[in-house]
Amino acid sequence: MALDGTLGGVVRIPVQAGKEKEFEDVFLAMRAGVHAHEPGCKMYDLFRNRKADEAGNTQFVVLERWADQAALDSHREQPHMKEGLPKLAGLVAGAPDSQFFDIVK
Numbered sequence: 621m622a623l624d625g626t627l628g629g630v631v632r633i634p635v636q637a638g639k640e641k642e643f644e645d646v647f648l649a650m651r652a653g654v655h656a657h658e659p660g661c662k663m664y665d666l667f668r669n670r671k672a673d674e675a676g677n678t679q680f681v682v683l684e685r686w687a688d689q690a691a692l693d694s695h696r697e698q699p700h701m702k703e704g705l706p707k708l709a710g711l712v713a714g715a716p717d718s719q720f721f722d723i724v725k
Contacts, residue, residue, distance in 0.1 A: 630720075653700025664682070
């Protein structure tokens with residue numbers, strides 16, 4: 621087993637019923653900023669659950685891959701993130717569940 625500093629992230633985000641399209645639009649605008657301005661980001665993709673939960677909310681998952689911890693730390697301070705995250709706050713149905721992992725090679 622070898623660790624080279626690469627990080628993977630899984631972020632689960634419950635989104636309020638009826639707010640899915642707005643959430644997707646805001647997120648995709650943020651993702652465009654990530655792809656354009658964050659060379660340390662190797663993957664930043666949004667996935668939507670095909671079924672709503674019992675409350676009618678939709679679960680989204682963000683899969684992330686970062687070159688190293690510095691790239692992830694910088695991500696949180698980027699203007700596109702600071703602008704977009706407050707917009708997402710009114711669309712979610714609960715706190716995101718974020719987990720980050722070291723790649724094993």
